[in-house]
Amino acid sequence: MAATPERSVKLNPLNEEWKKLCDVLDRSPGNGWRRLGEIVAQDRRFRLSADNLEMCSLKVLQPDGSPSRMLLMMLAERGCTCGQLMDFLRALANAEALHCLQALALQIITQPQSVSLLCGHNLHLSCQAVGHSPVQYQWFKSKEEVPNGSTADLAINGVHVKDGGFYICRVNCGESFQFSQWAQVDVLDVSVSSGYARQSSDDNLEVALQPRPQRLLAGAALQLECGAAGCPIPHYQWHCDGVPLPGATRRKLTIPNATQDHQGKYRCGIISGGERTWTSEVEVLIAPSAPVQISGPMECSEDDLYAIGGGSTDFLLNSVPEQLHAADKVALLIGNLSYQNHPQLKAPMVDVYDLTNVLRQLDFKVVSLLDLTELEMRNAVHEFLLLLHKGVYGLLYYAGHGYENYGNSFMVPVDAPNPYRSADCLCVQSILKLMQEKETGLNVFLLDMCRKRNVHDESTHNVILRVTANIVFGYATCQDAEAFELSSSDFTNGVFVKFLKKRLLDDEKITVVLDRVAEDMGQFDATRGKQALEIRSSLSERRALTDPVLPGAADLPHSQQWAKAHELPESMYVDFECGAQIKLGFAAEFSNVLVVYTHIVRKPAELSTCQAHVTDFPQELDVDPKAMNRSTPEDTGVYLLSSHLPHHCLYTRLCSLQKLKDDLVFTACLRGASAAMDADDSVSWTENVNIGKPLIARLDLHQATRQNSCLLTCPMPHSPTAHYKHPDQDRSHQHHRLDVSVGGRTVAEGVAAYGSSIPIEASDDVDELHTAFIESLQLQRS
Structure with a gap:
């Protein structure tokens, strides 16, 4: 059967959602995983041998072992798709397994993106999905279904403020369905008198609504508004006198009962994608709600206070803070x-x-x-x-x-x-x-x-x-x-x-x-x-x-940019075909020096000896071949961090991470021998490992000099x-x-990551909206 886009979904048996399919194949005696393997073995494209099936069968000896998962992992490595697996399951005549796969085969490959745009501009949201059969789309705005929203692309020409809100798409494929992520649409009305409008003529991030100066009495509501058009949707952070205001991360800043402590110069930092800009800085003056005395018994009316202020805050009593702070x-x-x-x-x-x-x-x-x-x-x-x-x-x-x-x-x-x-x-x-x-x-x-x-x-x-x-x-x-x-x-x-x-x-x-x-x-x-x-x-x-x-x-x-230089890869387990498993751990001695350590977690019973090591690191890294895979950190050059690393591992020190141009890919090797082998004989297995760009490598310091x-x-x-x-x-x-020389060394601390991914503007609202939306829909499987 010819492959189609709907049939090209890759197998992902390591995903927890595949557990049900593996359970079905594991407990089906006549048409389970072994029979499936025999069917696949007849297809020369996947090179499945009797030894491979025997390796799968050994998984039953492990407490959590699954022969089916092992078989599916082999098929995934050989490029098998969901559509091809469906053909094999049909030949297997296992209806329950086929039903499980049909539910898994639906994948949303393009999520709708949050966006901010000006009134009168055109809105375009896209949600693309693939499945085992043709898919249908159904768009919602909050709880209401969008008229004519039955295609992958939702288009609204000449948007108005009322078109702003949160959108979600339901994707249906046979008996299966999935919901996309929520997309926030923020529509800016640049005709309002609350700010100064500026419309961008290109795709660059540009402020469309500027905040305006405020003159208030204490106790009144302070309201400032700004806005910028952009995709992804901009993120906001208000500042007062250069200090970021905690929780002030929306376009509109509202302080219900302003006091004189809220007086100052306000502006908002705006980020969209990799661009950053600022609004203009505006002054907020807050006069006392009751008359005050200024050098004598003279009383000032509200109008007098504004006249005295005249753009200056000298008439207000400002207390000197006892403690200085850093932004x-x-x-x-x-x-x-x-x-x-x-x-x-x-x-x-x-x-x-x-x-x-x-x-x-x-x-x-x-x-x-x-x-x-x-x-x-x-x-x-x-x-x-x-x-x-x-x-x-x-x-x-x-x-x-x-x-x-x-x-x-x-x-x-x-x-x-x-x-x-x-x-x-x-x-x-x-x-x-x-x-x-x-x-x-x-x-x-x-x-x-x-x-x-x-x-x-x-x-x-x-x-x-x-x-x-x-x-x-x-x-x-x-x-x-x-x-x-x-x-x-x-x-x-x-x-x-x-x-x-x-x-x-x-x-x-x-x-x-x-x-x-x-x-x-x-x-x-x-x-x-x-x-x-x-x-x-x-x-x-x-x-x-x-x-x-x-x-x-x-x-x-x-803070998110600096956080990239602290991101360590998570510890991971690497499984080999022989049934052995090793653990890879990582530590940072410096922001551009990574320590990799390996430890054998599981050794197959049939192997009398088993050794693991790492090799084939990118050439641009500074790695001493003679100091790789050593039994102590000191032997590989790790002196300062040695007391904080786990024992009984092999250690390798990778320097000059700032030179890394692509993902850090290397090879994990396992060498073992059984009692039946000669003393000099052994068998080797290898697995490729990709840990992305760790630590400072994420900042690409090797590239041409930055503009500033x-x-x-x-x-x-x-x-x-x-x-x-x-x-x-x-x-x-x-x-x-x-x-000349002295001693002294302090205790090391682990590298801490700062910040997290930036949510859309109203993340709390989205959680509540999603719960209310799902409860409002009476979704039933047909």
């Missing part, structure tokens, strides 16, 4: 040690690891990276800048080679030539300029590098920084001096972090903390008179790294717009940190 806390830690053309370093790995653990205790969202090239460093900084907005605490720590010329500091990537110039490095002041544009609450730079002058770099830079009161620099050493890491055969901290990590948890202003670190370093005999901490600050408030984060910051859309890279902050020779090329000169200059 969010994010940190980027970079440690460069494996230089291609310069002396290798050791301490940056330990320093980054220890600071990561301390900063996470302070509720920082930390991405920690080792050994980045120039391109990777620029892209990492770009992703870091995406998280910064008004009120956020941003911290950037760098450990590695560096230098300082004419007051500008430069961080040296691991691929920098010898000698290097500014075109090969990242300018700290350029990054700071971009951070200032974000209006952050606190900018902290901790630079653990040399500040000697680079005689090979004669370029002068003109990075003009704005006067702000939120900058703190902590230099590990003074100007024109070197930073030290101490000689040791063990993995130890550099001098700066040795003392810094002991003070960061102090609940003090950040400059006070750094002053204490400077005092501690001054008492250290090994570097006294050679290295002294230098602090530069324009901080006018008592900002501390211990300041609490406002509730709801971790759930904001801007620090390259573009000043027109200097290292700007790509100047088409700068390195001169063909003898590069003999070498700049490096000195060696």
Whole structure:
């Protein structure tokens, strides 16, 4: 029988919904799984042998073993579709099994997408499904069936506000049916007088409704509205004075009884797909509901209050908060040690690891990276800048080679030539300029590098920084001096972090903390008179790294991007044809260093010995072939995380995940031997494993430099717009940190993922709507 689109649904026997079909085939004595296997074996396309059927039969020896599921898994691996399996079941004459498969074969392959559009535009929703026979469609808006909504595509020309709401599609296929996901349709009326309308002429995300300023009396309802057209439907987050408002994630912001505490400047952040934009910022003034006295017994009427206000809030009594807050806390830690053309370093790995653990205790969202090239460093900084907005605490720590010329500091990537110039490095002041544009609450730079002058770099830079009161620099050493890491055969901290990590948890202003670190370093005999901490600050408030984060910051859309760099693959089980099963586990030593460990969970009784290992990793990853599949973490180079990994496993360390271009695919191998075999004989089985893009690989730092890279902050020779090329000169200059040594190491913490997938605007409403909708339908199987 020829294959059709309806018959092309793939088998998925691992899905729990297939259990009923497997149960039917397992308990059917005359026309069950074995007879089905014999029928399939007659079709040469699926290469099913007697040994394969015997392997299926061995599943009955396991407590939860299912010969049918094993058989269906074999067919799935050989490309069998639901339509082909139906033909085999018809030949088997097992009506109950055929009925189970017919219910499973229906799949919705295209779900309707939520959308926001302007009045008068055309709405198009699509729901595509495949099944064992032709499918029919039935569209609903809330509880009501949509007239003429009986095709896969629902189209409404010239929508009105009344067409907004929630839509769902029922897909029918014979006796089976499924419901699509809910799609929210938001229709914006740009003719209303509550905002300023702007209609987009292209597909870019653009604000269509702007909020308007408000002047209210205390106790009145504060109402602000905005809106943007886009697909997928935009997500909203209101801010007041740069601080995100918990729970304010709808187009309309309503505060029933506004008080003077609600006064301030409001704007809304809007995200659709990968685009982000902001509404205009509007001021909300709230006057007391009763007359107030302003320097004397004078009373003011309501009209007088508005006149006094006149766009200023000086007439209101504002209390000074006792506790400063951060809108969010994010940190980027970079440690460069494996230089291609310069002396290798050791301490940056330990320093980054220890600071990561301390900063996470302070509720920082930390991405920690080792050994980045120039391109990777620029892209990492770009992703870091995406998280910064008004009120956020941003911290950037760098450990590695560096230098300082004419007051500008430069961080040296691991691929920098010898000698290097500014075109090969990242300018700290350029990054700071971009951070200032974000209006952050606190900018902290901790630079653990040399500040000697680079005689090979004669370029002068003109990075003009704005006067702000939120900058703190902590230099590990003074100007024109070197930073030290101490000689040791063990993995130890550099001098700066040795003392810094002991003070960061102090609940003090950040400059006070750094002053204490400077005092501690001054008492250290090994570097006294050679290295002294230098602090530069324009901080006018008592900002501390211990300041609490406002509730709801971790759930904001801007946090989702950084969350990608923390996503570990889930542990998984790999089954082999011989009946053996191994477990694959994963741990993150850094955001670009993944540890894979394997353990045999089940060994078939007929095998006297059984060993498992992993191999065939992508070439772009840094994996030492001699250190793979080792019996201890230390043997594979995992020193810092070793005490937190499970025992009795084989370990492999994968570095440079930022270079991974595609999904991480590798091979799990199993080698075994039975007692009947000769001593040197064995049998091998392999399975391919795909774990997607783990940790920092999801951010694609290997791609071309982002548009807002620090390259573009000043027109200097290292700007790509100047088409700068390195001169063909003898590069003999070498700049490096000195060696000296100390110990110290903190306990590791697991990598935590921040945020979750963003729901549509009214997710609570959808849950209630779905329950009411299903209860309103009297669905019966025909």
